[in-house]
Amino acid sequence: MVGMSVLRSAAALAARLSPLKPGNNVANLLSRSVARTDKVAVRWGHGKKMFIIKPTDYYDRRFLRLLQFYILLTGIPVAVIVTCVNVFVGDAELAEIPEGYVPDHWEYHKHPITRWIARAVFDPPEKEYEKMMALIQIEKEKEDLRLMQSEVRRQMRQKGDGPWYYVGTPDKGLIDYSHKSSPDN
Amino acid sequence: MPGDFDKGAYPEPPRQTPAPDKQTALPNPAIILSKLFYYAVDLPVTTARGVVDGLRSKNRPVYYHQKFRRVPDLTDCEEGDYLCYYEAEMQWRRDYKVNQEVLKIVQERMRACHQREGYSYEQNCAKEINEFNETAKNYQLCYGDLGAYASARKCLMKQKERMMEAQAETA
Numbered sequence: 001m002v003g004m005s006v007l008r009s010a011a012a013l014a015a016r017l018s019p020l021k022p023g024n025n026v027a028n029l030l031s032r033s034v035a036r037t038d039k040v041a042v043r044w045g046h047g048k049k050m051f052i053i054k055p056t057d058y059y060d061r062r063f064l065r066l067l068q069f070y071i072l073l074t075g076i077p078v079a080v081i082v083t084c085v086n087v088f089v090g091d092a093e094l095a096e097i098p099e100g101y102v103p104d105h106w107e108y109h110k111h112p113i114t115r116w117i118a119r120a121v122f123d124p125p126e127k128e129y130e131k132m133m134a135l136i137q138i139e140k141e142k143e144d145l146r147l148m149q150s151e152v153r154r155q156m157r158q159k160g161d162g163p164w165y166y167v168g169t170p171d172k173g174l175i176d177y178s179h180k181s182s183p184d185n
Numbered sequence: 186m187p188g189d190f191d192k193g194a195y196p197e198p199p200r201q202t203p204a205p206d207k208q209t210a211l212p213n214p215a216i217i218l219s220k221l222f223y224y225a226v227d228l229p230v231t232t233a234r235g236v237v238d239g240l241r242s243k244n245r246p247v248y249y250h251q252k253f254r255r256v257p258d259l260t261d262c263e264e265g266d267y268l269c270y271y272e273a274e275m276q277w278r279r280d281y282k283v284n285q286e287v288l289k290i291v292q293e294r295m296r297a298c299h300q301r302e303g304y305s306y307e308q309n310c311a312k313e314i315n316e317f318n319e320t321a322k323n324y325q326l327c328y329g330d331l332g333a334y335a336s337a338r339k340c341l342m343k344q345k346e347r348m349m350e351a352q353a354e355t356a
Contacts, residue, residue: 090241092248094194108251115246129275136267 085112198294201301253279259337270337277337281328291320 089112097103105125106118118124123131156162207213256276262269295317298310307314326347331339 087237087240088242090238090245092246095247095249097249097252103249103251107246107248110248112246115248133268133271136271140265140267 082113197297198301259341274337277340281335284324284328288320288324291317 092107092110092112092115094110104119106115109115109118152162153164156165160167253276256272257269259270259273259277262273291313295310295313298313299306302309327344328335328340329343331343
């Protein structure tokens with residue numbers, strides 16, 4: 001303990017006498033009252049301005065800027081409209097169909113935007129059903145006609161007497177009966 | 186709100202959770218966490234929902250469940266009557282969807298029962314489990330392996346195969 005204080009005061013003396021000598025810096029840790037001249041408080045103000053050379057990112061940033069712009073151009077109105085609809089109008093509630101009442105086809109949907117689309121944009125499902133049935137009917141009629149046509153063709157070919165298939169004979173007026181006018185020749 | 190059905194149509198069974206029986210003086214971390222969740226998440230969300238409900242229009246629109254008329258089945262159609270086929274096909278598809286939802290509801294009931302009962306679910310909700318097993322078995326027999334391009338014809342052919350197998354077994 002005593003030796004430590006002797007060592008400490010000796011190190012302080014040495015450091016005070018020649019503070020810039022390299023070995024005396026270690027003593028700074030032990031001494032309590034030596035001016036430290038090599039470690040000055042450094043404050044980073046604005047720093048030195050650097051001209052950093054890097055490849056251009058103008059085109060990348062322009063692309064992202066334009067992407068953002070065009071997405072938000074319709075994105076923000078859509079988001080605002082959908083939020084307003086959901087907050088101010090709200091979903092429909094489920095109810096039993098009253099007696100004798102036939103609901104319109106859009107009244108079977110829950111969300112107001114779906115209802116609007118069903119009312120103003122799409123055809124009613126009954127009409128879609130009927131359109132599909134009309135297509136099926138047309139195709140069925142085409143199929144029937146084609147079957148009938150092939151059957152008729154087969155029959156005519158077989159019998160050889162219909163308006164499509166017949167074996168042609170020359171005209172009666174072209175027959176030369178002159179060698180038959182004198183039978184006993 | 187998606188996934189929200191009419192609670193009056195399919196009422197949830199009465200809660201059978203037993204009264205808590207504390208046997209230690211230590212705080213129950215589950216209760217702490219649940220209260221934390223309640224105050225941090227549940228209460229703000231519920232109040233927000235209340236605010237939004239207040240803002241919504243008072244005379245709300247209404248929606249109904251559509252009731253379709255029954256049309257002749259595929260077996261009642263004459264051969265080559267494609268319009269009859271189309272109507273039967275549409276009806277079959279609607280029935281398929283309805284059966285899928287029925288199965289989901291029965292499954293939901295069984296799962297709710299399982300969650301309620303905890304460790305003793307096998308004996309306490311035997312009814313729901315049986316109901317689900319039967320519904321699932323019937324669904325599997327009827328619509329089971331039809332695949333993504335299922336149609337009324339394929340279902341009918343599957344039924345025919347089943348009947349043939351049954352006949353082959355009995356004969």
